[in-house]
Amino acid sequence: MRNFNLTPSRRVRRTPFSDRVERAGVEAYTVYNHMLLPTAFQSAEADYHHLKRHVQVWDVSCQRQIEVRGRDASRLLQMLTPRDLRSMMPGRCYYTPMVDETGGMLNDPVTVKLAEDRYWISIADSDLLFWVKGLAYGFRLEVDITEPDVSPLAVQGPQAEELMSRVFGASVREIRFFRFSRLPFQGQELVVARSGYSKQGGFEIYLEPAELAEPLWDALMTKGADLQVKAGCPNLIERIEAQLLSYGNDMTRENTPQECGLGRFCDTLTAIGCVGRDALLRTAMEGPVRQIRSLAVEGDPVAPCLDPWPLFAPGTTTQVGQVTSAAWSPDFNTNVAIGMVQLSHWTGGTQVEAETPDGRRTSIVQNSAFIQ
Known part of the structure; x- marks a missing residue:
């Protein structure tokens, strides 16, 4: 796959942390909500190992x-x-x-x-x-x-709580999952939530005003030096293992929450007022005929999944779904994937075949995400 440069434009905004991100050695960006989002520092695999063992600081200002x-x-x-x-x-x-x-x-x-x-x-x-x-x-x-001028900064990894306590004080340890507190930093109060786009644990800091961006970044890096803190970014391998979905990749407007495995977040009987409630009530009664599943794709490391890979019933041309994200997992020693699979083949342990760029690969539907 050929790499292309990203042409600078005012339509693609830099963030208050961009100078620090580039000083930290960012290797690649994507565009997310019309802003720069780092996608690699050393490599996907090196960043993956570091995230799972230490602590990283992510510029996710693109979470507008x-x-x-x-x-x-x-x-x-x-x-x-x-x-x-x-x-x-x-x-x-x-x-x-x-x-x-x-x-x-x-x-x-x-x-x-x-x-x-x-x-x-x-x-x-x-x-x-x-x-x-x-x-x-x-x-x-x-x-x-x-759209307020708020720039989230994520601190993710096993040492995230220790690092955050050094910068914001011991009270940060009392924040429960998916809750937030307002904590002081250099004379301002910042919204700090225990949340983030990884399964390694961590926090998201909703930064405002932007003038605090570089002081906050520098404080995290200085206080976390002995914790081996590094700049990082959402990691493709880790998020596929954890079945963290990517809107626009794994799900689109063509999918309902039930198809995306998000039915537990839908209270269609009581969420009166939701504009899609009537349609979702019908879906809930009938049940989805396809749903997001994790898969193990056998063989050597696969190429990037830039376009969906069709999933077929073994030895046939009958399509039973598609793979939307895939990557080699060093910890599980297999290619891990996320795909939309039809009801007839979504049971854990079912064998299907993925049409990858280098040919069909035997793939096994999983009962759950790849979590150690």
């Missing part, structure tokens, strides 16, 4: 925030998601699949409730802002919808 604020904020949030938000209290973070009127996935953000009338929607890679503004305008809701 949609702020919804006003008297109808809670009503609008419930219109967006089939997850029942009535019991959500300030200080909580909810994983919230967001759907259109057909029940198709538009985004899978983390929603942060800052106050009874104020939320941040920390979005994956899609222009959800326009959908949110359209609903608010169409229903004449009393809300203000903005």
